[in-house]
Amino acid sequence: MTQAIDLRAGMTFVKDGKLIKVLESNHHKPGKGNTLMQLKLYDVRSGSTVQTTYRPSEKIELAEMVTKPAQYLYTQDDLAYFMDLDTYEQYEIPTESIEVEMKYLLENMQVSIEFYGKEVIGITLPSTVNLKVVETQPSIKGGSVTNGGKPATMETGLVVNVPDFVQAGETIVVSTQNGSYEKRA
Secondary structure, three states: OOEEEEEEEEOOOEEOOOEEEEEEEEEEEOOOOOEEEEEEEEOOOOOEEEEEEEEEOOEEEEOOEEEEEEEEEEEOOEEEEEEOOOOOOOOEHHHHHHHHHHHHOOOOOOOEEEEOOOOOEEEEEEOOEEEEEEOOOOOOOOOOOOOOEEEEOOOOOOEEEEEEOOOOOEEEEOOOOOOOEEEEE
8 A cells, every 4th residue: 555645657556446557647736725646547457548636645555566578579550569588478568558658669679568467567668778869950069968958859759858969860878767868878
C-alpha cells in the first residue's frame, strides 16, 4: 500500500479489480481548498484512458510486477512486438499502453517487459538511450552548453531541447526519465 501522492508515471496499481497504469501525475494545489493529485490513468485490460483526481493521502494498492529482459522487434498495426531474451517467446503490447516509451524505442533495443502474473502490462526502458538527431536548426557559432538551446527532432519523432552546437546527423544520449539531453554519444 502506498499513498496517491507517491504515484508517478509508469506505476501500476489495482483498483476495484482493474489494473491501472499511471500515464501522467500532477500535484495540484488550488488557491482555496485541499491539494489534489490530477492523474491520467490507463486501464490495462480495457484499453480506456481516463482523467481523474485523488486525495494525496488516499491509499493505493500497487500491483506486484515481475520483469523479464526482452528485445524490441518492430511495430505493426498498433501493436509493438517484443521477444523474451531467455525463451525467445514473442509478446504483443498495444502501442497505446506504451505511448510514452515508444518515443525512445529503436529496433533491436533491449528493454524489460513487465508482467502482472502471466499478463503482459508494459515495458521498462534503460535510463538513457542513444538517438540520432534528424532535424534541428543550424548550429550557432560560439554556441555553448549554457545557452538556452534549440529543439531537435530525433529519429523516433521525439523532440528534445539540445545545446546550440548539436547538429543534424549527430547521435546524442537522451534521458528516458524526463526526455532531456544528457551529452553527445
